[in-house]
Amino acid sequence: MGRLSTVRDDQVFSVVGARLAGDGAITLQTVVDDTGVSVGSLYHRYGSREALLALTWLDAVRAFQTCFLTALESGGDDAGERAALATPRFCRSDHQRAIVLSCCRPAEFFSPATPQHLQKEISNVNKAAAAAIRRYAKCSGYSLEACRLGLIAFPLGAVRLYLPARPVPQALDEYISAAFWSAVETG
Amino acid sequence: MGRLSTVRDDQVFSVVGARLAGDGAITLQTVVDDTGVSVGSLYHRYGSREALLALTWLDAVRAFQTCFLTALESGGDDAGERAALATPRFCRSDHQRAIVLSCCRPAEFFSPATPQHLQKEISNVNKAAAAAIRRYAKCSGYSLEACRLGLIAFPLGAVRLYLPARPVPQALDEYISAAFWSAVETG
DNA sequence: CCTTTACTAGAATATTTGTTCTAGTATATG
DNA sequence: CATATACTAGAACAAATATTCTAGTAAAGG
Numbered sequence: 001m002g003r004l005s006t007v008r009d010d011q012v013f014s015v016v017g018a019r020l021a022g023d024g025a026i027t028l029q030t031v032v033d034d035t036g037v038s039v040g041s042l043y044h045r046y047g048s049r050e051a052l053l054a055l056t057w058l059d060a061v062r063a064f065q066t067c068f069l070t071a072l073e074s075g076g077d078d079a080g081e082r083a084a085l086a087t088p089r090f091c092r093s094d095h096q097r098a099i100v101l102s103c104c105r106p107a108e109f110f111s112p113a114t115p116q117h118l119q120k121e122i123s124n125v126n127k128a129a130a131a132a133i134r135r136y137a138k139c140s141g142y143s144l145e146a147c148r149l150g151l152i153a154f155p156l157g158a159v160r161l162y163l164p165a166r167p168v169p170q171a172l173d174e175y176i177s178a179a180f181w182s183a184v185e186t187g
Numbered sequence: 188m189g190r191l192s193t194v195r196d197d198q199v200f201s202v203v204g205a206r207l208a209g210d211g212a213i214t215l216q217t218v219v220d221d222t223g224v225s226v227g228s229l230y231h232r233y234g235s236r237e238a239l240l241a242l243t244w245l246d247a248v249r250a251f252q253t254c255f256l257t258a259l260e261s262g263g264d265d266a267g268e269r270a271a272l273a274t275p276r277f278c279r280s281d282h283q284r285a286i287v288l289s290c291c292r293p294a295e296f297f298s299p300a301t302p303q304h305l306q307k308e309i310s311n312v313n314k315a316a317a318a319a320i321r322r323y324a325k326c327s328g329y330s331l332e333a334c335r336l337g338l339i340a341f342p343l344g345a346v347r348l349y350l351p352a353r354p355v356p357q358a359l360d361e362y363i364s365a366a367f368w369s370a371v372e373t374g
Numbered sequence: 375c376c377t378t379t380a381c382t383a384g385a386a387t388a389t390t391t392g393t394t395c396t397a398g399t400a401t402a403t404g
Numbered sequence: 405c406a407t408a409t410a411c412t413a414g415a416a417c418a419a420a421t422a423t424t425c426t427a428g429t430a431a432a433g434g
Contacts, residue, residue, distance in 0.1 A: 002380030003430040024294035027421060038383045039423085045381075049422065103292055107211030149345055149362050157344020158336055175336050175373050182369035186362050189410030190400040214391060225413045226393085232411075236392065 005045070007037050013056040017096040020103050021164035026053065050111060054118040057109040060097035061125055064090050069132050072151070080140060080151060084180040087155035091168040099164045102156060146187025150180035192232070194224050200243040204283040207290050208351035213240065237298060241305040244296040247284035248312055251277050256319050259338070267327060267338060271367040274342035278355040286351045289343060333374025337367040 015034040019026050028049055032039055046052040067090050072083035091098040110122065137147045155176050162168045202221040206213050215236055219226055233239040254277050259270035278285040297309065324334045342363050349355045 001378075001432050003382080003432090005381065022294075023298060024292055028423090029421075040384065040425085041382050043423070105207075105211055105290055107209070111210060111212075145358065146362065148348055149359075149366075153344040153348045154341050154366055155344075157340040157342075157347070160344070161335055161340045171332065172336075175333065175370055178369040178373040179336075179341055179366045182365040183362055186365045188402050188408075190402090190412080192411065215393090216391070227395085227414070228412050230393070 007035055009045075009055070010059065011035065012037065012042075012052070013059045013100075014096045016053070016056045017060070017100045020108075021099045024103075047115065048113070050113045051115050051118060053109045054114045054122065056100060057104075057106075058118070058121060058125065060100035063094060063097050064101055065125065065129055069129070072132055072136055080136065080142075080147070080184065081177050081180050083136075084151050084155050084176055085173055087152075088159055088168050088172050088176060091159050091163060095167070098159070098168075102160050102163045140184070142184040143187035146183045149187075150183030154179040154183065192228075194222050196232075196242075197246065198222065199224065199229075199239070200246045200287075201283045203240070203243045204247070204287045207295075208286045211290075234302065235300070237300045238302050238305060240296045241301045241309065243287060244291075244293075245305070245308060245312065247287035250281060250284050251288055252312065252316055256316070259319055259323055267323065267329075267334070267371065268364050268367050270323075271338050271342050271363055272360055274339075275346055275355050275359050275363060278346050278350060282354070285346070285355075289347055289350045327371070329371040330374035333370045336374075337370030341366040341370065 012031065012035050015031060016026055019030055019034065028039055028042060031037070031042060031052070042052065046055060064086075068083055068086040071086045072079055074082070091102070110119065114122075133147050133151060134144060136142075136151075137144045140147075142150075158172055158176055158179070159168050162172075199218065199222050202218060203213055206217055206221065215226055215229060218224070218229060218239070229239065233242060251273075255270055255273040258273045259266055261269070278289070297306065301309075320334050320338060321331060323329075323338075324331045327334075329337075345359055345363050345366070346355050349359075
């Protein structure tokens, strides 16, 4: 019902991510130039600049969490290790979205001006991940801090050595696995 | 010779860092409001917004490198481990500068508009650190990638779990040490 | 086919933001 | 004290940016 978009949402989000990898300045003008979508269209579709940024972040974080939570909740003794490796794998399979997640502070995407319903969604997404990590900690017996470090902090720190400019090398996985086990064995 | 500043440079840099920890938007207006220094003063002292941002970053990175390089080049079998721990220690001793280093992409501080001489200085500072890490890799026999991960990536990833809002807990050091050794033993 | 609906287009507007400018102030040095 | 020097102050200006508005276009459903 109604006219169809000439440029898909994910193409718009991708352009926003690409800008972040560059000079990092995201103005509506840059989005217009890079996508070919007019200002009027952007406002019709997303409502505001803040909403567009929040949607870009949500799109990226949902894609990542699908990979991460699937691994973490798959069971088995190496579920944690596979979840830790979800980060470098995601960077290789979805570079553009990985840039959004790895190169940005939340403050770049969310502000008091972000629409309420998006703030709510963002909050929910974050809570879901935090809850999954808590569950994993409880089941595995590892400390919560060790899990946060081994599952998130170390893998993220590692890929940030390469992103946004260079691809994440396969060789990184071995280090990330080792760091994961070092964390859970320490705590 | 001449009148003295009522607000010191490091106080101005500190305010810029504090903003980054908040909503992240650094406009001259926010700097004026937070420091009480007028726009005219800021331009007289720093020349441009870009210069102020670059100086803020340089101030922070120099302070960190003093700690980091001292540890790394002190010799001994645990020089690497102490250099890795320089990151959490720095975060505890100099929270404001740590925020500048840990919470920001370079693109937020440098642009084509950054004055030439500051771009040069920034380049030199980065080269000095990279060279020190290469030397350490050569002396220790560890791979360069392992050193970059163990000395920089893992410690930085770890402290980012807490910054900018919360203090970096002492307990983190044990995990960072373990991650450092896991890296150099893997590579 | 006609209507409804969602999308497109870009000029116009209002706001924010960086920069410049002129006048004035305080301090070190001779 | 006199003067050069660096800093302070904030209004005025120019540029960039977000947002609104009106008119028009394409596709789906009755």
